[in-house]
Amino acid sequence: MRSIWKGAIAFGLVNVPVKLYSATQSHDAPLHQVHDEDGGRIRYQRRCERCGEIVEYRNIAKAFVDGDSTIMLTDEDLSTLPSEKSHEIEVVEFVPREQVPLELYASTYYLEPDSKSPKAYVLLRQTLQDTDRMAIVKFAMRQRTRLAALRVSGDVLVMQTLLWPDEVREPAFDVLDTEIKVSDLELQMAAQLVESLATDFEPDNFTDxxxxxxxxxxxxxxxxxxxxxxxxxxxxxxxxxxxxxxxxxxxxxxxxxxxxxxxxxxxxxxxx
Structure with missing residues (x-):
């Protein structure tokens, strides 16, 4: 694996240098779009609507539209933001693992010690294990400030990015607002069905x-x-x-x- 980011976990006064690795990879067969008549590759071009030219990535900037005005932001502009310059994973708080809702979880990353002595890494890992908690952290990567949960998996620290609360929609289903009665017999039969399929979760038993x-x-x-x-x-x-x-x-x-x-x-x- 190749690291995609380097930084350090700020654990109080303890500094834990780490490398970040993506913990997942796609196993999907890569499929391309082609013309069904002759098999020719369909390609998408970055064409400027004003001048009609094909634009290279290096010449593409970002912009924010504010009514009749458009504010252009270059990579140089964005690099001046303090959070973008930071390579620190700041531990904000330690919380019980079950308190983070599952719908907040996003991408998963492995953290590897990035120093000759991994003692600080092991200290944080052992502390999380002994207290049965995980750390809520903040860091900046790829022009975004991110919230994440830091936990232990085996001997490795795992960081799972979290969605911000306002990115999760509220489930509003009118049909559930009405009172629905379920009989004791229906509950009993449903419980029997659950029991018939009850087992320990083994991920390797499932394939795509x-x-x-x-x-x-x-x-x-x-x-x-x-x-x-x-x-x-x-x-x-x-x-x-x-x-x-x-x-x-x-x-x-x-x-x-x-x-x-x-x-x-x-x-x-x-x-x-």
Whole structure:
């Protein structure tokens, strides 16, 4: 893993240097948008509505619209904000773990000690374990001030960003305002159903069936030769993505081999 941010946890007078790592990754098969007639890649361009030119990322600024006025904010402007310059994870308070509502949780990150001696890291980790609490912290990253919960998972400090309270909507469902009666028999039968499915949670018992089926579909299309030339569709890939080019070339050779075998033996693809 590669760290995405460096800073330090301010734990009273104790300073805990840490590196931040994303704790999650997507397993979804990367799908691109293409023209259904010829397989051509559909690309989105950053075009200026005023001059019509295609704009590079380095020339894109942010703006706030205030009625008839537009205030432009450059990266240099935003970098002057005090919170953006800070690389400190400030511990605001320690709270019981069950007091943070689940709907506030957002992204999850691992924290690694970033010093020759991890003693301060271990001290904070052990303190959280012994007190059975987690720390509520504030920090700035990617031009946003963030709220997060700092807790222990095994031997590692885990930080989970939290939504701000005004980012969570209130559930207002009129149908639940009316009194709904549930009979004792219905409750008893529901409890029996719960008991029949009761077990300990084992994450490894669950798989993403859609992605598995999608991978099977992709593989079936490859085996049947139902493909198009990647370079013609997506263009020549950058040199840094050489491994991808090698993989695509290997797939292409595999397809050519299967096509040649199918032509030599027409019965090979029968029923596929």
């Amino acid at each position: 069936e859609y992605q598995e089926q999608l991978q099977q579909l992709i593989q079936a299309k490859i085996e049947q030769g139902d493909t198009f030339d990647t370079e013609a569709t997506f263009g020549e890939q950058p040199a840094a993505e050489g491994e991808v080019i090698d993989l695509m070339e290997a797939l292409r050779r595999s397809i050519d081999s299967k096509r040649a075998a199918a032509q030599a033996d027409p019965q090979q693809n029968v029923g596929s």
